[in-house]
Amino acid sequence: MSQATLRIQKISGHAGTVPGEDTQREFTVCKLVDTTTCIGCKACEVACVEWNDMPFSQTTFDNTYQTMPDTRWNYWNLILFNEHEREDGTLQWLMRKHQCMHCAEPGCLEACPADGAIVQYTNGVVDFQQDHCIGCGYCVTGCPFNIPKFNSVTKRMYKCSLCTDRVSQGLEPACIKSCPTGCLHFGSKDDMKFLAEKRAKQLREHFGYENAGVYDPPGVGGTGVIYVLHDATKPELYGGLPSNPTIPLAVKFWKHPLKWLGNIALVGGLIGLFAHYLRFGPKAHDEPDVASKEGD
Amino acid sequence: MSHQEQLLPHDRVLRYEFNERMNHWVAAGSFIYLMLTGLAFWSPWLFWIASALGGAELSRMLHPWIGLVFFVAVCYMFALWSRQMNFDSVDAQWWKSLHYYIQNQDDKMPPAGRYNAGQKLLFWSFFGGAILLLASGVVLWFTESLPWSLRWMRYISVVVHAGTALLLIGNFMIHIYMGVFAERGAFGSVIRGDVSLAFAKRYHPGWYKEIVANSNRPK
Numbered sequence: 160m161s162q163a164t165l166r167i168q169k170i171s172g173h174a175g176t177v178p179g180e181d182t183q184r185e186f187t188v189c190k191l192v193d194t195t196t197c198i199g200c201k202a203c204e205v206a207c208v209e210w211n212d213m214p215f216s217q218t219t220f221d222n223t224y225q226t227m228p229d230t231r232w233n234y235w236n237l238i239l240f241n242e243h244e245r246e247d248g249t250l251q252w253l254m255r256k257h258q259c260m261h262c263a264e265p266g267c268l269e270a271c272p273a274d275g276a277i278v279q280y281t282n283g284v285v286d287f288q289q290d291h292c293i294g295c296g297y298c299v300t301g302c303p304f305n306i307p308k309f310n311s312v313t314k315r316m317y318k319c320s321l322c323t324d325r326v327s328q329g330l331e332p333a334c335i336k337s338c339p340t341g342c343l344h345f346g347s348k349d350d351m352k353f354l355a356e357k358r359a360k361q362l363r364e365h366f367g368y369e370n371a372g373v374y375d376p377p378g379v380g381g382t383g384v385i386y387v388l389h390d391a392t393k394p395e396l397y398g399g400l401p402s403n404p405t406i407p408l409a410v411k412f413w414k415h416p417l418k419w420l421g422n423i424a425l426v427g428g429l430i431g432l433f434a435h436y437l438r439f440g441p442k443a444h445d446e447p448d449v450a451s452k453e454g455d
Numbered sequence: 456m457s458h459q460e461q462l463l464p465h466d467r468v469l470r471y472e473f474n475e476r477m478n479h480w481v482a483a484g485s486f487i488y489l490m491l492t493g494l495a496f497w498s499p500w501l502f503w504i505a506s507a508l509g510g511a512e513l514s515r516m517l518h519p520w521i522g523l524v525f526f527v528a529v530c531y532m533f534a535l536w537s538r539q540m541n542f543d544s545v546d547a548q549w550w551k552s553l554h555y556y557i558q559n560q561d562d563k564m565p566p567a568g569r570y571n572a573g574q575k576l577l578f579w580s581f582f583g584g585a586i587l588l589l590a591s592g593v594v595l596w597f598t599e600s601l602p603w604s605l606r607w608m609r610y611i612s613v614v615v616h617a618g619t620a621l622l623l624i625g626n627f628m629i630h631i632y633m634g635v636f637a638e639r640g641a642f643g644s645v646i647r648g649d650v651s652l653a654f655a656k657r658y659h660p661g662w663y664k665e666i667v668a669n670s671n672r673p674k
């Protein structure tokens with residue numbers, strides 16, 4: 160982590176300032192997933208497993224195009240499939256590439272108690288550092304997208320790293336590289352936002368999807384993965400994408416007001432007890448007059 | 456209560472038998488470990504405590520198990536003491552005189568039994584707190600195995616666990632202050648088991664009367 164320090168903007172469980180904060184500026188990177196051109200081929204799933212050198216993970220078959228129900232500690236990228244029946248009775252196959260969203264305000268990092276187990280680089284990528292992880296699971300509670308996954312053997316958490324090793328060398332993530340339809344794009348957040356809006360406009364004006372739009376939820380400060388959806392008013396249809404994700408209220412309460420109230424109460428209590436001793440001293444039952452006054 | 460003779464030679468009174476003392480220290484030792492490792496996860500400024508205790512992974516691994524030890528000790532404590540911890544009319548008066556107690560004017564306090572109202576409240580807060588900490592702690596223990604649809608249990612548990620722990624740590628600080636610094640002789644009662652006659656008469660006159668009444672020793 161030593162050289163990487165200059166490129167970090169947030170550190171989990173860290174006391175004091177972030178070393179190297181604001182010393183380097185980088186583009187915020189972003190993946191753009193156009194769900195309207197995804198064919199559900201799962202090339203990105205395979206590329207992810209390959210590049211990140213993950214052990215074999217058995218798929219399950221449920222009579223649909225769903226490979227497995229959820230991401231796993233060694234399966235970070237999953238196409239979620241939904242056969243949606245529209246109002247006119249026709250069917251629509253919705254496919255969404257599901258992985259860590261690389262939130263600008265990451266709930267996982269907010270919740271994590273271990274110094275440096277989760278970092279956010281200046282390019283916006285949220286990365287788990289397994290060598291600092293203690294396996295407490297707090298990140299699971301903090302994440303609004305159900306992303307961090309636990310390995311019960313190593314007792315550590317895993318998730319998509321946005322191919323930090325590739326991106327830091329100027330390459331695109333493995334999933335983007337593998338996509339045969341070009342529905343995946345990678346670049347700066349501004350460029351991806353521009354491209355996404357353009358595509359949504361095209362869908363609205365030329366393809367009859369009046370509700371087409373871009374998913375970049377403001378509740379978590381925007382995300383490093385944005386989606387073009389045929390119907391942006393119903394993100395839930397796309398494998399349960401939350402319509403307004405935020406860091407859970409309980410987690411905000413726990414990490415802010417409760418923290419301050421608790422700390423003030425504990426330190427205040429210690430000072431109060433010490434002051435009491437200075438003012439009143441110990442209780443003195445051993446004085447002979449007391450013992451005799453209340454004789455039996 | 457025991458039928459053992461409680462009036463001891465040299466003006467000493469038996470306050471805690473061996474099993475009471477032993478259980479007190481199992482509860483206290485496990486509580487202190489839980490408090491220290493818990494505080495390490497509570498604040499980044501205290502994370503070093505976990506390193507000092509063998510590393511944060513070890514603390515994460517042991518904290519829940521020691522939590523079970525703590526809970527069992529509190530249950531045994533309940534079996535031993537709960538009957539003496541019921542609030543009565545003396546306690547109502549005791550609360551009204553609390554300011555005298557705080558100012559060390561113990562001669563103005565109503566006659567407490569084996570436990571005064573403050574000690575009873577401490578007992579019940581630890582008993583209730585242990586139940587809440589166990590329930591929320593089990594959720595935190597296996598947090599990653601909980602299905603997404605039950606995530607509200609995680610949200611409740613982090614707040615309940617931290618909130619209850621803070622309350623108990625506050626009560627614990629007062630308890631240590633009273634037992635070690637303010638009431639001389641109290642600490643010895645959970646170590647060697649006995650207190651002086653003066654201690655018993657001064658702080659627990661009701662209890663003292665009971666002991667004298669139950670005593671087999673010729674008066």
Ligand code: HEM
Pocket residue numbers: 272295486489490492493494496497498514515516518519520521522523525526585588589591592593595596597616617620621623624
């Ligand atoms: C009764 C059984 C208990 C169980 C099963 C339990 C379990 C847990 C677990 C699994 C965690 C998550 C991280 C970790 O493992 O440290 C935790 C955190 C914590 N525990 Fe416990 N615990 C118990 C009792 C206690 C007690 C008696 C205290 C007393 C002070 C305590 C204080 C804490 C604190 C302060 C935290 C950190 C909370 C935060 O990060 O906000 N626990 N506990």
Ligand code: SF4
Pocket residue numbers: 171267270271272273276277287291292293294295296297298299307315316
């Ligand atoms: S389990 Fe999650 S919250 Fe806990 S230390 Fe590891 S990364 Fe941080």
Ligand code: SF4
Pocket residue numbers: 258259260261262265266267268285301302303304305306307318
């Ligand atoms: S999606 Fe979850 S794991 Fe990914 S950055 Fe956001 S909060 Fe963290």
